[in-house]
Amino acid sequence: MAVTGRAASVRGMTLADAWRTFRTAIKLGWAIESNWSDPFLFAVYTMAKPLAAAGILVVMFQVITGGQNPEFLQFLIVGSALWNIVFGVMSGLVQSILEDRERYRMIKYVVVTPTSLFPFLLGRSLARVAVSFVAVVLTMVVGVLFLGVDLQPNLLYLVPATVLGVTAVIALGVFMAGWCLSLRQEAWSYPEAIAGALYLVSGAIFPIDILPTILHPIAYLSPTTWWLEASRRGLLGHGSPGAIGGLSDEVVMLILLVSTAVVIPVALAAFAWFMRRARRAGLLDMITGS
Amino acid sequence: MNRYASTTATNAREAAEWSTGRIIRSNLRAVIGRAYPRVIGLTREPSWLFFEIFLPFLAVSAFVFVYRALEAPEAYVGFVVLGGAMTAFWLNVVWMMAAQFYWEKDQGNLELYFTAPMHLMSILAGMAIGGLVMTSSRALAVIGIGSLLFGVTYDIQQPFLLAGVFLLTMVPLYGMGMLFASLFLLWGREAFHLAQLLQEPIYFLGGVNFPLRALGPVAGVVMATLPLGVGLDAMRQLVFADSGVAGVLPVGTEVLILAVMGVVFIVAARLALGYLETLARREGRLTLRWQ
Amino acid sequence: MPDDLAIHARGVTRVYKAKPERVTALGGVDLDVAPGEYFGLLGPNGAGKTTLIKILTTLLIPTAGTAMVAGFDVVTETAKIRRVINMVSGGEQSGYGLLTAREQLWMFSQFYGLPNREGWRKVDELIEITGLTEQKDQKVRTLSTGQRQKLNFARGMLNDPWVLFLDEPTLGLDVAAARDLREHTLAWKAAAPGRTLLLTTHYMVEAEQLCDRIAIVDRGMILALGTPEELRRRVQAESIFRIELDRLPQNGGLAALTDLPGVLSAVSADDDGTDAAGSDRVALKVALADDSALTSVVTAVSERGSHLVGLAKSEPSLEDVFVELVGRGFGEEDGKDDLS
Numbered sequence: 001m002a003v004t005g006r007a008a009s010v011r012g013m014t015l016a017d018a019w020r021t022f023r024t025a026i027k028l029g030w031a032i033e034s035n036w037s038d039p040f041l042f043a044v045y046t047m048a049k050p051l052a053a054a055g056i057l058v059v060m061f062q063v064i065t066g067g068q069n070p071e072f073l074q075f076l077i078v079g080s081a082l083w084n085i086v087f088g089v090m091s092g093l094v095q096s097i098l099e100d101r102e103r104y105r106m107i108k109y110v111v112v113t114p115t116s117l118f119p120f121l122l123g124r125s126l127a128r129v130a131v132s133f134v135a136v137v138l139t140m141v142v143g144v145l146f147l148g149v150d151l152q153p154n155l156l157y158l159v160p161a162t163v164l165g166v167t168a169v170i171a172l173g174v175f176m177a178g179w180c181l182s183l184r185q186e187a188w189s190y191p192e193a194i195a196g197a198l199y200l201v202s203g204a205i206f207p208i209d210i211l212p213t214i215l216h217p218i219a220y221l222s223p224t225t226w227w228l229e230a231s232r233r234g235l236l237g238h239g240s241p242g243a244i245g246g247l248s249d250e251v252v253m254l255i256l257l258v259s260t261a262v263v264i265p266v267a268l269a270a271f272a273w274f275m276r277r278a279r280r281a282g283l284l285d286m287i288t289g290s
Numbered sequence: 291m292n293r294y295a296s297t298t299a300t301n302a303r304e305a306a307e308w309s310t311g312r313i314i315r316s317n318l319r320a321v322i323g324r325a326y327p328r329v330i331g332l333t334r335e336p337s338w339l340f341f342e343i344f345l346p347f348l349a350v351s352a353f354v355f356v357y358r359a360l361e362a363p364e365a366y367v368g369f370v371v372l373g374g375a376m377t378a379f380w381l382n383v384v385w386m387m388a389a390q391f392y393w394e395k396d397q398g399n400l401e402l403y404f405t406a407p408m409h410l411m412s413i414l415a416g417m418a419i420g421g422l423v424m425t426s427s428r429a430l431a432v433i434g435i436g437s438l439l440f441g442v443t444y445d446i447q448q449p450f451l452l453a454g455v456f457l458l459t460m461v462p463l464y465g466m467g468m469l470f471a472s473l474f475l476l477w478g479r480e481a482f483h484l485a486q487l488l489q490e491p492i493y494f495l496g497g498v499n500f501p502l503r504a505l506g507p508v509a510g511v512v513m514a515t516l517p518l519g520v521g522l523d524a525m526r527q528l529v530f531a532d533s534g535v536a537g538v539l540p541v542g543t544e545v546l547i548l549a550v551m552g553v554v555f556i557v558a559a560r561l562a563l564g565y566l567e568t569l570a571r572r573e574g575r576l577t578l579r580w581q
Numbered sequence: 582m583p584d585d586l587a588i589h590a591r592g593v594t595r596v597y598k599a600k601p602e603r604v605t606a607l608g609g610v611d612l613d614v615a616p617g618e619y620f621g622l623l624g625p626n627g628a629g630k631t632t633l634i635k636i637l638t639t640l641l642i643p644t645a646g647t648a649m650v651a652g653f654d655v656v657t658e659t660a661k662i663r664r665v666i667n668m669v670s671g672g673e674q675s676g677y678g679l680l681t682a683r684e685q686l687w688m689f690s691q692f693y694g695l696p697n698r699e700g701w702r703k704v705d706e707l708i709e710i711t712g713l714t715e716q717k718d719q720k721v722r723t724l725s726t727g728q729r730q731k732l733n734f735a736r737g738m739l740n741d742p743w744v745l746f747l748d749e750p751t752l753g754l755d756v757a758a759a760r761d762l763r764e765h766t767l768a769w770k771a772a773a774p775g776r777t778l779l780l781t782t783h784y785m786v787e788a789e790q791l792c793d794r795i796a797i798v799d800r801g802m803i804l805a806l807g808t809p810e811e812l813r814r815r816v817q818a819e820s821i822f823r824i825e826l827d828r829l830p831q832n833g834g835l836a837a838l839t840d841l842p843g844v845l846s847a848v849s850a851d852d853d854g855t856d857a858a859g860s861d862r863v864a865l866k867v868a869l870a871d872d873s874a875l876t877s878v879v880t881a882v883s884e885r886g887s888h889l890v891g892l893a894k895s896e897p898s899l900e901d902v903f904v905e906l907v908g909r910g911f912g913e914e915d916g917k918d919d920l921s
Contacts, residue, residue, distance in 0.1 A: 038477070041477075041484070044487065045483040045484070045487045048487055048491045049486055049487060049489070049491065050490075052491040052493070052495075053490040053494075055494045056353075056490065056493060056498070056499050056500070059494070059504050059505070060353070060356055060357065060360070060366075060500050061360065063362075063500050063501065063504045064357065064361070064362040064366070065360060072360070102396075102397075103396050183335070183337055187341070188385070189342070189385060190341045190345075193342070193349070194341075194345060196345060196352070197345045197348040197349060199348075199349055199352045200348045200349065200351055200355070201348075204352070205353075205355075205356050206352070206355045206356045206358070206359040207359060210355045210358050210359045211355065301616070301743070301775075302616070302651035302665045302744065303584075303651060303652050305664065305665050305743055306661040306662070306664045306665045307661075308664060308694075312694065315696075316693070316694025319691040319692075319694055319696075320691055320692045320694070322691055323688045323689070323690070323691025323692055324688070324691075324692075326680075326684070326687075326688055326691075327677045327679065327684075327688065330680065330684065334679050335679065397675055397676075398670075399675045399676070401640055401670075402668075402675060402689070402736075403692070404639065404640055404663075405638050405640065405663055405666065405667070405668050406663060406689070406692040407663040407664040407693060407694065407740075408692050408693075408694065413692075571640060571641055571642045572642045573598070574595075574635075574641055
């Protein structure tokens with residue numbers, strides 16, 4: 001096949017290229033995640049972690065209320081269940097990028113290809129994100145079967161809420177991944193730290209009204225707050241205790257939409273900036289370690 | 291003596307004979323040597339103050355607000371603060387010790403440790419001690435800031451006993467970490483999952499955020515196996531003497547349990563490290579990456 | 582006696598339980614290395630060189646056979662062995678990136694039990710010896726590949742090892758850095774006689790330059806063992822010289838040379854196509870039973886009116902030896918998994 005001067009010039013990346021990269025990265029991510037030395041252990045880990053997290057809250061609830069106020073228990077369980085997605089996405093994206101930089105030392109080879117790192121990162125971490133959905137389902141099943149959670153699903157509301165919410169969380173995860181890549185310190189535990197901090201200001205396990213007033217703006221600006229609220233309405237048929245529960249379903253969905261629409265470009269721009277910074281500082285093939 | 295020399299021995303066999311004193315001194319030096327990069331790393335990358343101190347404090351605060359939402363007695367807020375402080379040490383054990391050999395193997399440092407004459411427990415101890423600066427800072431931050439912000443009051447009637455219980459809790463805790471280090475080396479690529487498994491489930495079983503007595507009969511299992519749970523229960527009884535919330539067992543009994551646990555875990559760690567080193571050498575796992 | 586040897590191996594075998602089928606990395610290796618000897622293991626990737634080093638450095642237990650280092654068993658007396666050995670591998674990225682070069686070395690000096698002050702003294706000495714003075718306060722992660730390997734080499738010297746294992750130490754290094762490392766190794770040999778070196782490499786030049794004896798290894802077996810000269814003799818017993826003259830010798834020409842004692846053959850180098858056409862010079866390829874016969878050849882050439890313009894000895898390379906023994910070159914691997 002003759003190579004003309006025009007054909008030899010480099011063409012930009014198309015959507016088809018990005019999709020191919022994304023698909024390939026999914027396969028890679030799954031191959032890594034499913035490389036269990038002991039599937040039983042993996043199953044235990046997948047179940048024990050989310051159930052224990054919910055169990056802590058359930059025991060706290062039981063110790064204080066003796067089982068009174070079941071609505072609050074439902075509030076706790078739904079928030080705890082959904083928080084697995086936040087943790088799964090954060091750790092999935094950040095761990096993927098750090099693993100590829102420090103364990104497999106492949107990220108520099110991905111960066112020098114014509115493909116963008118972004119679809120690679122998304123695809124690579126999808127397996128871990130998928131596992132977090134299993135945790136959500138498991139926690140909800142236990143909640144329904146054993147803890148009296150009364151599900152009243154409204155799929156017309158729940159599905160768009162989930163799509164928007166997970167998209168927002170992924171955007172936050174992308175931001176975190178870029179940030180961790182540009183750090184010189186070991187950052188393996190940072191996604192958990194960030195997820196833990198968001199735990200505080202998202203109304204995950206207590207109503208936002210309980211927070212000190214000074215933190216309310218942060219809580220109301222976070223898309224995770226509106227995602228959790230919308231998801232509760234979509235699953236339980238009613239909102240959270242407190243001021244946020246008084247808003248209409250439409251308002252909650254609209255705010256979720258707007259906050260997601262804002263966080264996506266911010267996260268992408270930040271990721272690009274972090275990548276430039278990492279390239280400038282020579283961090284793409286750096287190995288931390290102490 | 292040539293420039294490379296550091297020995298007066300005339301042959302290899304003579305150079306290989308070390309006295310007991312020299313072995314002990316060498317291992318102590320190895321502890322210091324391995325702690326060094328941990329400590330110096332804190333000064334060279336200060337972002338840990340945000341990620342390892344401030345953010346975890348926020349996570350602990352979340353549980354305080356759960357109790358506030360439930361209108362719980364203020365003593366429970368103190369429980370969460372103390373539990374949050376102790377999780378810092380547990381996380382140090384899990385991530386800075388237990389999973390560490392696995393990461394070291396990936397980086398190629400593990401084989402250098404194995405070919406050096408010091409015992410692996412010295413390396414692990416060095417890692418733990420090096421991580422203690424960060425860990426202690428985190429624990430103190432949680433207690434200090436938490437107490438100030440949430441108005442926690444303490445009723446410490448036996449401070450020396452409290453200090454003793456704390457130190458006694460650290461021994462089996464870190465012994466457990468050493469034991470896990472060898473297990474992680476054996477289980478290889480499941481190290482990350484195992485480390486994750488040792489967080490929330492342990493917080494649950496250890497009663498990090500609630501009095502252990504609330505677990506009912508399960509608390510008995512904890513008493514036999516989890517130094518974190520036993521130590522925390524004893525410390526809560528000593529720190530919040532007037533809380534009205536009883537512990538699982540009297541403090542004296544729990545101190546005895548911790549002492550026995552300390553011996554058991556340290557001995558088990560030494561035996562496990564030796565056995566698993568042999569197993570890893572037999573199966574060729576010491577240098578096999580991505581396993 | 583095995584106890585008197587620096588390295589002793591008998592029937593050392595190592596089988597890996599790889600999938601889909603087991604891999605025999607070492608198939609019964611016998612080896613004796615005397616104290617003070619520099620010994621090389623030469624072979625392609627997957628030959629078993631690194632596997633053998635791992636066994637000798639107590640990282641791996643052999644499936645069968647026995648091995649001793651400094652008179653101590655590698656399976657049961659690992660603690661004693663680790664006090665008197667050290668190991669430097671090539672192509673690795675080990676170390677702690679946030680430490681400076683000097684700190685990294687000091688940390689390892691502590692692992693070898695050096696007192697604090699002695700450790701720093703040794704570190705500074707080795708930094709100077711390996712030419713890292715300018716980089717001593719640079720973080721390890723900022724060092725180039727060659728500098729990191731020098732640092733690794735310095736680490737290998739920290740405990741003044743009685744047996745040093747170098748596993749492809751110049752892998753990935755440029756010519757200058759590789760030469761530096763070889764010079765450091767030779768300097769160590771000169772400064773610390775009685776210390777033993779086991780070097781694995783697939784660079785023939787390195788093996789010839791550093792080693793007193795070489796073993797050629799392939800597929801887990803030692804195919805040949807001897808000095809570089811002895812190994813070349815296996816392929817080419819005679820000494821072959823290329824002699825360039827200003828003209829063909831008179832009075833008998835090449836036949837007169839062939840009749841000389843010790844001369845096995847004398848042919849024009851043109852006969853094997855090695856001489857450039859149209860040259861005024863005459864090139865001869867002379868095979869001698871022994872180097873000492875060269876004198877009579879040079880004398881005969883001169884007596885027959887020719888003048889010597891050039892003289893070069895043609896020797897087989899170690900790759901020639903390998904090809905002779907195995908039937909393929911170092912680059913012609915057959916794709917077996919490299920578990921070494």
